[in-house]
Amino acid sequence: xxxxxxxxxxxxxxxxxxxxxxxPTTARLVRPRTPEEAAAAVRDCGERGGIAxxxxxxxxxxxxxxxxxxxxxxxxxxxxVIDADAGTVVCDSGVSLHRLMEVLxxxxxxxxxxxxxxxxxxxxxxxxxxxxxxxxxxGSFSRHVLSMDVLTADGTVHTVTxxxxxxxxxAGGMGLTGVILSATVQLQPVETSLMSVDTExxxxxxxxxxxxxxxxxxxxxxxAWIDLLARGTAMGRSVLTRGDHAPxxxxxxxxxxxxxxxxxxxxxxxxAPSFVPEGLLGKTSVGLFNELWYxxxxxxxxxxxxxxxxxxxPLDGVPHWNRVYGRSGxxxxxxVVGYGKEEALRRxxxxxxxxxxxxFLAVLKRFGQGDPGWLSFPMPGWTLALDIPxxxxxLGAFLDELDEEVAAADGRVYLAxxxxxxxxxxxxxxxxxxxxRALRADLDPRGVFRSDLSRRLAL
Amino acid sequence: xxxxFGTPQSLxxxxxxxxxxxxxxxxxxxRRTRTVWLAGRxxxxxxxxxxxxxxxxxxxxxxxxxxxxxxxxxxxxxxxFAEGDIDMVLLAFGVLGDQARDEDExxxxxxxxxxxxxxxVSAGLVCARALQSQGHGSLVVLSSVAGExxxxxxxxxxxSKAGLDxxxxxxxxxxxxxxxxxMVVRPGFVRTKMTVGLExxxxxxxxxxxxxxxETGLRRRSETVWVPGALRMxxxxxxxxxxxxxxxxxx
Numbered sequence: 230x231x232x233x234x235x236x237x238x239x240x241x242x243x244x245x246x247x248x249x250x251x252x253p254t255t256a257r258l259v260r261p262r263t264p265e266e267a268a269a270a271v272r273d274c275g276e277r278g279g280i281a282x283x284x285x286x287x288x289x290x291x292x293x294x295x296x297x298x299x300x301x302x303x304x305x306x307x308x309x310v311i312d313a314d315a316g317t318v319v320c321d322s323g324v325s326l327h328r329l330m331e332v333l334x335x336x337x338x339x340x341x342x343x344x345x346x347x348x349x350x351x352x353x354x355x356x357x358x359x360x361x362x363x364x365x366x367x368g369s370f371s372r373h374v375l376s377m378d379v380l381t382a383d384g385t386v387h388t389v390t391x392x393x394x395x396x397x398x399x400a401g402g403m404g405l406t407g408v409i410l411s412a413t414v415q416l417q418p419v420e421t422s423l424m425s426v427d428t429e430x431x432x433x434x435x436x437x438x439x440x441x442x443x444x445x446x447x448x449x450x451x452x453a454w455i456d457l458l459a460r461g462t463a464m465g466r467s468v469l470t471r472g473d474h475a476p477x478x479x480x481x482x483x484x485x486x487x488x489x490x491x492x493x494x495x496x497x498x499x500x501a502p503s504f505v506p507e508g509l510l511g512k513t514s515v516g517l518f519n520e521l522w523y524x525x526x527x528x529x530x531x532x533x534x535x536x537x538x539x540x541x542x543p544l545d546g547v548p549h550w551n552r553v554y555g556r557s558g559x560x561x562x563x564x565v566v567g568y569g570k571e572e573a574l575r576r577x578x579x580x581x582x583x584x585x586x587x588x589f590l591a592v593l594k595r596f597g598q599g600d601p602g603w604l605s606f607p608m609p610g611w612t613l614a615l616d617i618p619x620x621x622x623x624l625g626a627f628l629d630e631l632d633e634e635v636a637a638a639d640g641r642v643y644l645a646x647x648x649x650x651x652x653x654x655x656x657x658x659x660x661x662x663x664x665x666r667a668l669r670a671d672l673d674p675r676g677v678f679r680s681d682l683s684r685r686l687a688l
Numbered sequence: 689x690x691x692x693f694g695t696p697q698s699l700x701x702x703x704x705x706x707x708x709x710x711x712x713x714x715x716x717x718x719r720r721t722r723t724v725w726l727a728g729r730x731x732x733x734x735x736x737x738x739x740x741x742x743x744x745x746x747x748x749x750x751x752x753x754x755x756x757x758x759x760x761x762x763x764x765x766x767x768x769f770a771e772g773d774i775d776m777v778l779l780a781f782g783v784l785g786d787q788a789r790d791e792d793e794x795x796x797x798x799x800x801x802x803x804x805x806x807x808x809v810s811a812g813l814v815c816a817r818a819l820q821s822q823g824h825g826s827l828v829v830l831s832s833v834a835g836e837x838x839x840x841x842x843x844x845x846x847x848s849k850a851g852l853d854x855x856x857x858x859x860x861x862x863x864x865x866x867x868x869x870x871m872v873v874r875p876g877f878v879r880t881k882m883t884v885g886l887e888x889x890x891x892x893x894x895x896x897x898x899x900x901x902x903e904t905g906l907r908r909r910s911e912t913v914w915v916p917g918a919l920r921m922x923x924x925x926x927x928x929x930x931x932x933x934x935x936x937x938x939x
Contacts, residue, residue, distance in 0.1 A: 244865060251692035254824035255867030277823070290689065295773075295867055296823025557908060560692050620908060625693040625719060648692035651720070681824070684773065685689035685697065 322352030434465025703781025755807025
């Protein structure tokens with residue numbers, strides 16, 4: 230063997246699925262520990278190609294590659310440089326947002342964008358161009374990425390900055406342009422690790438939209454949990470939770486939190502059991518849950534102090550919570566329709582509520598400006614995300630009908646959550662798809678980067 | 689690729705004129721399936737089946753396949769997989785034979801066994817290997833309740849299905865963890881051209897009902913599907929009926 234060729238990283242055959250646990254496929258799971266090993270793995274990945282995978286929180290098949298290679302990037306987990314004055318961090322792509330919070334909060338910095346879980350990697354956050362409760366103020370994750378290193382199909386590393394084609398195609402590109410190796414991220418300054426949260430109830434969908442429209446601009450973070458099983462006059466009843474990082478002087482003078490205002494202690498409950506019977510989350514149980522969840526929320530409360538984990542990541546408290554849907558798993562459906570298309574949103578919510586889809590994790594949020602990534606999901610408008618057990622009969626056809634509504638309103642569905650979109654719908658939803666395909670054809674003519682998602686949707 | 693509900697985008701039907709096979713193809717084409725391969729003896733009937741599916745909007749192609757010629761399976765089916773991933777293979781060929789005649793003509797009986805069993809072993813193994821190398825896919829095998837317990841009235845057909853059923857179960861276990869899913873479908877009496885003129889058994893069903901059960905089985909990633917579902921209980925009871933009594937049952 231020539232001395233200059235680096236050793237291949239360890240690999241094993243493994244069944245791989247998304248967080249929704251639907252459609253598992255088998256791939257060779259390769260675990261590079263250095264950028265050099267990652268490059269060797271890309272060069273060696275064989276005719277069925279490869280795809281990078283982080284912590285597997287994409288709900289569908291984005292980080293699976295049947296019969297090919299899946300690069301488990303969590304081995305590249307070093308936080309390399311922290312500039313505590315400028316608030317930037319340089320880290321490997323396999324570093325999780327959880328790790329970043331552990332490291333950065335004591336220094337008075339927070340990640341610029343966090344989704345509903347801390348257990349995503351920086352690479353995954355860029356690949357899916359994730360958004361959080363602050364999208365209406367801060368935009369998506371990759372808007373805060375100052376530069377990144379991308380390993381392309383020929384095995385070379387490109388350092389790219391925003392505004393360049395490779396950067397904008399990679400942000401939201403679902404890993405199909407290359408493997409992200411590291412990134413420089415601009416951080417958000419905070420005085421404490423607590424959140425100051427205002428909670429209020431909305432009695433129906435119109436009330437909810439009116440409240441969000443009127444006062445969202447006052448909050449950095451805003452989201453509404455919505456009861457999609459409520460029908461009739463209560464359709465769309467919701468609980469709004471909005472807030473910001475608590476300033477130091479918001480903490481009670483003699484509270485324990487005063488002594489360590491930047492402490493990060495998320496806490497954790499026992500994990501969900503590995504076997505859960507099918508159909509546990511039906512209309513009755515979810516309806517009951519939703520009723521209680523709505524009732525227990527205060528009609529109106531301001532300035533409540535909550536931990537970061539309580540406010541942003543309530544589900545992270547239960548490891549493997551995705552198992553509660555049983556063996557068949559579940560489907561996440563998230564779409565956005567622009568402002569002015571409220572009627573389409575109402576129709577979709579009405580259809581879901583009339584059909585009685587048992588969804589207990591549904592959230593509605595207003596997006597701000599769209600993001601520059603070619604396949605980035607957000608656009609100015611309303612986004613609704615919901616979860617549905619995959620074994621619900623007729624669900625596939627029902628979601629196809631919702632797709633039609635969304636596409637007719639010039640909206641789109643989120644690829645990081647998708648596991649069932651019809652390929653024909655894609656071009657209408659993502660107008661820059663042709664540019665994306667052209668860039669891939671140019672940089673990756675042999676189609677080295679491939680995933681089950683890219684095969685299913687002919688991306 | 690299959691979607692979250694197990695619905696395939698590409699389908700290979702072995703036994704391309706099988707009524708159950710075509711009913712399943714129609715049902716899946718109405719959902720996600722865009723590419724359909726019909727494998728069978730090249731004939732006007734096969735072409736007619738193909739054009740029927742084309743009318744539904746699918747991209748349909750035919751490929752020569754003869755269960756009685758296992759030597760050709762590797763080459764003919766290999767061509768199909770070389771064109772692209774196959775998300776689901778439906779092993780739908782089989783012959784009923786004529787019990788009375790087959791008992792008198794051993795060679796006719798052997799043909800039933802060779803079609804239903806050895807032909808399926810060969811085609812099943814060829815497809816299993818191809819599915820395994822693509823890391824995903826479902827192999828759906830049409831067995832029969834007749835294979836569950838041999839009956840005086842059709843034990844030649846029944847024994848061939850018993851062999852097929854056991855083979856498919858074992859294959860499913862062998863492929864566990866490879867990303868390939870093997871599903872054994874055991875319909876009862878199905879009203880098709882194959883059973884025309886036969887006395888209808890209780891709990892008779894239709895090709896459309898079998899197709900629906902297959903779609904549900906794909907969604908649930910089931911390993912065994914009975915059509916109708918109640919046959920699971922019925923056969924479970926019949927399996928334990930003592931021989932002297934079973935022999936006398938009007939089945």
